[in-house]
Amino acid sequence: MxxxxxxxxxRTGNRLGLQQALRGILAAGxxxxxxxxxxxxxxxxxxxxxxxxLTELYAQMEDTPVVVDVPNLWRRLGISGxxxxxxxxxxxxxxxxxxxxxxxxx
Numbered sequence: 001m002x003x004x005x006x007x008x009x010x011r012t013g014n015r016l017g018l019q020q021a022l023r024g025i026l027a028a029g030x031x032x033x034x035x036x037x038x039x040x041x042x043x044x045x046x047x048x049x050x051x052x053x054l055t056e057l058y059a060q061m062e063d064t065p066v067v068v069d070v071p072n073l074w075r076r077l078g079i080s081g082x083x084x085x086x087x088x089x090x091x092x093x094x095x096x097x098x099x100x101x102x103x104x105x106x
Contacts, residue, residue: 003073004057009097011051017100024048077101 005018028044030036042054060066074080078092089095 003068004053005101006073006077006094006097007053007057008049008051009100010094011053012049014096014100016049021045021049021054 008017008021022045024047025031025041025044027048030041030044038058039055042058045054046052076092076094077098078089078095079098080087080089088098092098
């Protein structure tokens with residue numbers, strides 16, 4: 001199972017991620033001060049990104065426990081450990097997505 005962030009990046013060609021989807025919720029009036037049904041928040045986030053990532057993940061996971069293969073995700077992102085440091089591989093399949101996740105937004 002890939003993370004929501006990875007799915008957004010993959011499905012938007014690395015143009016948008018979870019941060020932009022969450023900003024869409026805020027722009028639509030969703031915040032800690034209002035009560036929305038979960039499905040509404042997920043739909044607004046997906047509409048912002050232009051892909052149904054969160055609604056699809058919710059449909060897959062709402063009634064069924066899901067095991068996330070974190071070591072495989074890290075490998076695909078090009079993240080490994082060396083002592084107490086992280087090492088980033090630029091040739092990993094999802095290296096561009098890792099860079100988008102870890103780069104400070106403009």
